[in-house]
Amino acid sequence: MKKILLLAVLLSAVLCTACAADSINLEETSLTLSLAMDLDEKGNLVVYQTNPIFSPEAKKKKDTLSAYNVLSLTQGNIVFDAVSNGNVVNGKTQVVLIGKNLLKQRNLFPLLDTFYRDPENAVNARLVAVDGAVKELMNFDPEDKPRLAVYLANLIDSTHRREQTVKTELGRYFHQTYEKGMTPSITEIKKGPEEILVTGTALLDSSGKYAASLNRQESSLLLLLQQNVEKPVPFIFTLSANQREGEISVNINNVDYKIVTDYIGNKFYFDIQMDMDVFLMERNFMINTEENLKKLNQKIENLLKHECEGLIAKLKEHQVDPIGLGIYARGYHYQEWKMVEDNWGQAFSEAEIIVSPKVAIQSFGVIK
Amino acid sequence: MMKYPGNQITLIQYIFIITGTQVGIGILTLPRLVAEGAGTDGWISILLGWLLAVTASLVIIQVMRKNPTDTLFTILRKYFGRWLGGAVSLAWILYAAFAVLTVIYSFINIINTWLLPETRSYIIMFFFAYPIYLVAAHGIRVVGRYSEFIFFFTFWMPVLLSIPVREGKFVYLLPLLKEGIQPVLMTAKSTILSFLGFELAMIWYPFLRNKKAAAKGIIIANTISLVVFLHVTLVCFVYFSPDEITNYIWPTLNIVKPIQIPFLERFEIMFLSFYLFVISTTVIPYLFTSVYGTSLVFGLKGHQNPLRIFLVVLIILTYFLSVEYKQVEALSQWWGNIGFVYAYIFPVLLLIYSFIFSRLKGRKKL
Known part of the structure; x- marks a missing residue:
């Protein structure tokens, strides 16, 4: 009798937590797989996000959202929440793309603060500089490639395995920024007419701004020296x-x-x-x-x-x-x-x- | 002579109870704390902390050796009489209860920050309380077996922490003693909290089967803890830059974060879930001390009823009183300060008093 009573209490307690606020239903999320930031012509911050669509009714496999004229990533997420099918979740982000324009004008590090502050966010996302228009790249939807975030992640990983570019995850970028005896270096990509290609490495200076680019052979040398x-x-x-x-x-x-x-x-x-x-x-x-x-x-x-x-x-x-x-x-x-x-x-x-x-x-x- | 038949612990259990009590919440923040004080030389401070802890431990064993069948609470009654002894015992019970409270609040805070930001703390406490009750409701032997099991069960965790070392740079540790010896000495103070736990040997000693090995056992226990602390701290120092590490509140968790398995993005979730067990081996001995002391001081039959009341009070407390990080940090600091008095100063005073006491008693007999 005592045991049954206990079981009943525990079972009801389990039911209680099952409906607690921390459970997340996948259907109700808008899972950020790739995130991009750039500046528009007037110098305002623009945030882009792609998320996979699980609904069988939808015809496309990915959805690209953009938030114009925002002040921060978190504000971008609020805008995404307002326009997307579910609530934005950042825990699975694979790539974070940064437009070269933004890199030249603003210190990147404070913009990424939420990734480090909120432990739900992934620090394993690859940080990438984009030479050219970020918007075009985020809307790129080739038929012969997997979805953009996966494609980009594979592209960067395989190029890095050939030692042709650095691979800087957000966590490592934090390290490179705080370390006084070192300046950050991140992967650089470019959108060609038909494909995306890794051009090498973008170097940032100690103030977090763009300093120079290395081509692939120079990137190899850098990796060798690093x-x-x-x-x-x-x-x-x-x-x-x-x-x-x-x-x-x-x-x-x-x-x-x-x-x-x-x-x-x-x-x-x-x-x-x-x-x-x-x-x-x-x-x-x-x-x-x-x-x-x-x-x-x-x-x-x-x-x-x-x-x-x-x-x-x-x-x-x-x-x-x-x-x-x-x-x-x-x-x-x-x-x-x-x-x-x-x-x-x-x-x-x-x-x-x-x-x-x-x-x-x-x-x-x-x-x- | 046998005061506790059928409820004795082996040397191994004795060692692992003490190690389990020492390795707890401190390990998550220790690398930051010592780095804040002494930079990358902080690991030397841990060695100093160990030296202090071993010294205090040996003093404790000296006291206990004079009264091989008594726990702390019966010794206090013997030395100070019913009322004064009772008051000091009560102070010890409150100290152990405070330790339980600090560890549990720290732990709930970590779970709320890293795993379940929106789950209320009393729900976490409720699910934590029942397994704890199952272990602590039985005697010391079950506590010992549990600690022994958990030690081997969570053995993989420090091994896992070694993975990031291959990306680390040992040159971060250089130069040794970069700012001189003084910051290293000052920082030894912040390692006190991490080594707390050996003072409970005053409770375990009479239950130990082979009392001759007590001193050896407590040194081994302290040394195992030292190895764990040193390992975690050095891994953090080698992986993180010295300029970077003080930015992380729980560096030990941040070092697990980059570990990635294809089907699990956030490995620290796994790590923290198993870390529950590590925490439980800190909570249970203190909890046991507290309720066992209560039953002895008030002459109750068993310690189960105080245990039940204590756990229910904890659940109710977590319902009404939620604590933020800053307050948790303050709690740990208080525990460190109070613990210094209880674990380091009190045994020395007790040892001195025991010399006086035996001399007085000897005279009376003459």
Whole structure:
């Protein structure tokens, strides 16, 4: 008897919570899968959102909503609530697209505050800069691709797996923004006439505004310098301009890093030493690879050094440090770092940075 | 001589009760607290906190060794007489009750913030109260078995926390002692709350079967807790930037958030649900101490009735009194301060008094 009574009480309690406010019915939601922000011609914030449609009666598979002239993301959500089939839920957001116009004019970080403040929001959404019109991209509905958010997520992930662009989730962006020894870098995409393509990486400065763009090869170099490579990194080098030697494609893998730091004469000094394995993938000129291995080795090493230092010169010019060398400055020269920590971009641009790759061709395939 | 036949605990259970009590709400905020005080050197403060806790624990064991069959409450009566002893016992009962209240309110606050923002706190309390009752209504042995089981049951959680390390940078920990030794020493104070829990050894000691191992056991228990705290803190320090970590109120949960499985976007939901068990091993020992003490002081037959009343009062309290984050933080701070008196100062005083007491008694016999 006692047990039955208890069971009855517990069961009714369970029923009570089942109808409590925290339960969400999928049919009553407007699930944000991709979110975009941009500025219109007058400089007002515009928010776009796409959500999947589960209703069998609807003909389209996605719905794109836009909220013009809003002040924040939350206000955008309220507008979406007013026009959509259900209540907006942000927990499943896959991509957050930011128009380049907005990036150039406003600090991005405060606009994303709600993603970090409300634990229901996903911090795994990929943060992406869009070169060109965001509206056009959000309305893009190709017949031969999955729905936009999934397509974009796959596109970014697969490009990142090839080490052609950084992949910055919202959580990592938070990290990159607060870390004083580093500036944020996010994926950059562009809408072509028929497709969407990843163009490389957009670099933001310490104030959260757009600073510069890197193409895909430069993005690979950045990932290499960031010690952020998991898969082999493909590179194409032009050995020399004349006819006898042309392009060579290699995969770089198994990189061991050593970063030597110093502080000489009011300047930071970094030597990024990389010890890496190289796998020859393709060459489009006639050469006996086996006999010329040493020569090739040397050439690749020089070219890689040259390209890395070219990238660093570009970063210095814009006073951005997406590599995060400031972290090493803090770790090894704390007193000197303390003086420049709030102005690292400038100290970085004055620092002396040397890249010393050490290349070992491990394999040239099954033909000579 | 056997005062508690059939209700003894093994050394393993004794260790895990103490560890379970120590590892509780503190672990979610500890990395931030020590980072606020001493930056990335905060982990050294945890080592200092451990040293303090072990010292206090050994003092407790010294006191208990003199009275191997008494719990704290009977010792107090023996030393201070019926009225003064009763008053001090009451203070201990209130302390344990306050600990229960703090842990439960912190926990409800976390659940409300992270999981169920719109569920009323008394509903959460109601569902939490019944399983707790089932464990605490039985004697110390069931509490011991429960703590032992939960330790192994939740063993995967710290292991899971190691996953983010591969994306971390160990250079964040450098340089050591960047601001000197002083902030590290000051921050040791904020680790006191995390190590609270060993003071309940004053209740468990007479039930321990092998009393010779009590000192060894309490050191092991403190050390297990230390390893857990150090692990969580170091993982957070390596994963988050030192400039970033103080922005998170519960860094331990933020470190779980990026973990993603294809069918589950927010992994911290899973983590928090299992964390319920970890919390329960903190709540139950304090709750047990409180109601067991009540039954001893007031000469009641069993501790079940005070337990029932206490839990019902808790549910009613959570119905009328909801608490915000700031107040929860204040509660924890008070607990830390009061706990310092109860767990660190009180045993020393008791030890000194016990020397005087035995000398006085010895003289009387002469």
